Amino acid sequence: MNDATIYALGTPMPTRAHPGALAVIRLSGPRAGDALERLTKQPLPSPRRMVLRTILDPVTGEAIDKGLVVWFAAPATETGEPMVELHLHGGRAVVGAALDAIAHLGFCRLAEPGEFTRRAFEHGKLDLTKAEGIADLVAAETAAQRRQALQQMDGALHRLYDDWRSKGLRALAHLEAAIDFPDEDLPEGLAEEVRVVLAGLQAEIAAHLEDRRGERLRDGLSIAIIGPPNAGKSSLLNLLARREAAIVSEMAGTTRDVIEVHLDLGGWPVVLADTAGLRESMDAIEQEGVRRARARAAVADLRMLVLDASGDWQAEMQAIIGTTERWNPSRDIVVVNKTDLVPVKEEGLVGLSTRGGPGLSELLARLERSAEAAMQEGAGAPPLTRTRHREALDECRVSLERALVAPEVALAAEDLRMAMRAIGRITGTVRIDELLDVIFRDFCIGK
Numbered sequence: 001m002n003d004a005t006i007y008a009l010g011t012p013m014p015t016r017a018h019p020g021a022l023a024v025i026r027l028s029g030p031r032a033g034d035a036l037e038r039l040t041k042q043p044l045p046s047p048r049r050m051v052l053r054t055i056l057d058p059v060t061g062e063a064i065d066k067g068l069v070v071w072f073a074a075p076a077t078e079t080g081e082p083m084v085e086l087h088l089h090g091g092r093a094v095v096g097a098a099l100d101a102i103a104h105l106g107f108c109r110l111a112e113p114g115e116f117t118r119r120a121f122e123h124g125k126l127d128l129t130k131a132e133g134i135a136d137l138v139a140a141e142t143a144a145q146r147r148q149a150l151q152q153m154d155g156a157l158h159r160l161y162d163d164w165r166s167k168g169l170r171a172l173a174h175l176e177a178a179i180d181f182p183d184e185d186l187p188e189g190l191a192e193e194v195r196v197v198l199a200g201l202q203a204e205i206a207a208h209l210e211d212r213r214g215e216r217l218r219d220g221l222s223i224a225i226i227g228p229p230n231a232g233k234s235s236l237l238n239l240l241a242r243r244e245a246a247i248v249s250e251m252a253g254t255t256r257d258v259i260e261v262h263l264d265l266g267g268w269p270v271v272l273a274d275t276a277g278l279r280e281s282m283d284a285i286e287q288e289g290v291r292r293a294r295a296r297a298a299v300a301d302l303r304m305l306v307l308d309a310s311g312d313w314q315a316e317m318q319a320i321i322g323t324t325e326r327w328n329p330s331r332d333i334v335v336v337n338k339t340d341l342v343p344v345k346e347e348g349l350v351g352l353s354t355r356g357g358p359g360l361s362e363l364l365a366r367l368e369r370s371a372e373a374a375m376q377e378g379a380g381a382p383p384l385t386r387t388r389h390r391e392a393l394d395e396c397r398v399s400l401e402r403a404l405v406a407p408e409v410a411l412a413a414e415d416l417r418m419a420m421r422a423i424g425r426i427t428g429t430v431r432i433d434e435l436l437d438v439i440f441r442d443f444c445i446g447k
Contacts, residue, residue, distance in 0.1 A: 005029025006111035006119075009095060010085075020090025024111050025098055027084040028077070028116055032106050032281035036071060038083045038105060055086065057101045063087055064097045080123025090236040121428060128428040129157040132386060136218060143267035144375065148217045148385065156382035157389075160208075161423055164201055168420045171197045175413040195404065198416065202400040205393055213375055214383030215390075216301060220262060220271035221371050224300035226293060226324065228316050229277025231308040233353035237261060237274040240364075257289060258296055266368035268375060271287055273300070278320055298325040299376050302367075303332040309342040309351070331370040335363060389426050396422040 010024040027035055033044050040053040050068045057064060067088040073257045077083040088094055102108050117131050126134075133152030141148040171194045178190060216222075240245055241261040259274040275296055276289030297303050305320055307313035313336055321327050321334075329348075336344045340353035350366055352359030384390055396419040403415035 003030060005031040005035060005108045006115055007035075007108050008111040008116070009099065011090070014090050014092045014095055016092065019092060021261070023088050023090040023095045023098075025086040025088065025095075025102070027086075027102070027108065028079045028081045028111075028119060029108070030082060032082040032084045033071060035102060035105055035108055036069060039086075039101060040069065044071050045069070047071055047076075050087070055088065055098055055101065057097070057104065059101075059104045064101060065094045074121070076291065078125065079119040080125050081119060127155075127158050127220075129161070129389075129426065130155060130198065132348060133157075136385065140373045142264045142269045145197075145217055145269055148214060148383075152385060157384070158427055161426055162429075163427075165420055165423045165427075167197055167201060168416060168423070172413060172416045172420060175409055175416065178409055180412060191409075194412075198400055198404050199417075202404065205397045205400070208384060209390060209393055209397065210379065211381070211383050214385035215387075216375060217269060217383075218385055220269040221265075221273050221302065221374060222273065222296075222300040223302045223304060223371075224273050224275055224293075224297045225304045225306060226275055226278060226297045227306035227319065228308070228320070229279055229313075231277070231306045233277070233306045234259075234274050236304070236306055236335065236337065236352075237272060239354050240272060258292055265364075265371055268368070268371040270367075270371065271349055294324070303327065304335055304367075305332070306335045306337055309336045309338045309344045313344075331373055333363070333366050333370060352372050362401060384437065392422045394427045396420075 005027060006029055007027040011020060011022065014020045014023065032391045037044060038058050039055050041056060042053060045051040045053075046072065050070050052066065053069045054066050055064045055069075056062065065088045067068060067086060069087070070085045072078075072083040072085075074080060076084045081154065086098060088098055103110075114135075117126075117134055120126050121128065122129050130153055133149050133154075137146065137149035137153060140149050174190055174194050188223045225237060227233050237259065240263060257276070261272045261274075263270045263272055273296055274284065275293030278290055278293060281287055281290065303324065305324075306316065307316055317334060333350060334348070335350045335352050336346075337352050337354055339351040339359065342356060344351045350359055352363055384393065399415045399419035399422065403412045406412035406415055
């Protein structure tokens with residue numbers, strides 16, 4: 001444990017152009033209370049009660065500001081340590097002088113990035129998944145991201161992983177008992193019971209790994225705009241982005257690389273990608289652009305096929321859909337552009353003019369429905385949100401598979417132990433004494 005008392009500004013640093021109405025400075029550590037007493041020259045107020053105090057420079061005694069202060073007594077605090085909050089006016093001079101005053105105390109130091117949350121983890125106030133939920137909430141840009149981060153902060157992932165770990169520890173305890181106490185009267189059918197538990201765990205974790213909702217929400221749902229040259233793909237990107245994100249030209253083959261734009265689509269985070277026109281070309285650079293376009297379409301969560309209403313768009317549609325991997329007619333969208341020149345009305349298609357004609361509202365509605373459908377796949381269990389979780393769970397799944405086919409009980413126990421250690425790394429809890437507790441509670445060995 002770190003015994004230093006730390007402090008940091010918990011609100012944005014005010015600037016000359018944007019001073020804040022309020023600023024909150026937080027302190028955490030064993031001497032947080034001492035700091036408040038020395039900054040105010042008054043005894044500590046009652047815990048969790050805001051009181052008005054004058055903040056003083058401990059060196060000169062000069063008044064810095066009048067504001068509200070709060071004292072939080074350990075361990076009932078966010079970090080598990082004594083904490084103080086100073087709620088001051090948000091001007092640059094006030095904030096700078098207050099931070100300098102805390103530094104002048106001589107026993108406080110500036111907090112490192114994430115150190116308040118790390119101390120909360122070290123004192124058992126939250127696990128690693130909840131800490132990551134806090135980071136995701138701060139970074140959330142859409143309503144869906146905010147909801148997912150709150151769910152993780154509330155412990156949805158922790159409860160799921162802890163339940164898997166509890167089941168695995170119980171099964172491991174049974175295996176260890178069979179190894180260490182072969183002469184005891186252990187329950188019949190123990191091996192089959194363990195096998196059923198491990199098979200169930202392996203299946204649940206495999207299904208969890210298949211669910212990519214959480215990563216889609218954190219990184220953005222990938223939507224690829226594909227189609228032949230000069231169909232209006234770049235114009236559509238600019239229309240949806242509401243800015244000139246891509247170059248628009250009558251010359252075919254202008255777009256050579258993938259151009260990305262991040263959007264909030266009805267509350268869903270989206271990464272919209274404009275790609276090169278799909279056609280045969282002798283130009284090596286354009287060939288690479290077409291290759292990248294097809295590769296992006298193959299891995300995208302959704303695809304928008306943009307066609308030119310003034311050309312043979314039906315034939316182009318059939319050719320492109322037939323060669324596009326993972327095309328899903330229930331979610332992927334066909335957009336026929338330039339309907340201001342040639343009207344098109346056909347079931348299942350979206351007619352549009354990127355030059356301000358009708359069809360944009362219908363396209364946005366279709367996109368929102370498709371995005372929601374993609375995000376709701378596998379809804380129910382909380383989704384995993386980070387590559388770190390995925391790597392640990394994949395290691396756990398592989399270990400469980402080995403345990404199920406292990407020729408010896410000892411080998412199965414070792415594989416199961418490795419699986420539980422991998423889950424423990426996700427939440428930050430890897431404890432051996434839990435295993436001993438389960439062994440003696442379940443079998444009452446030595447009575």
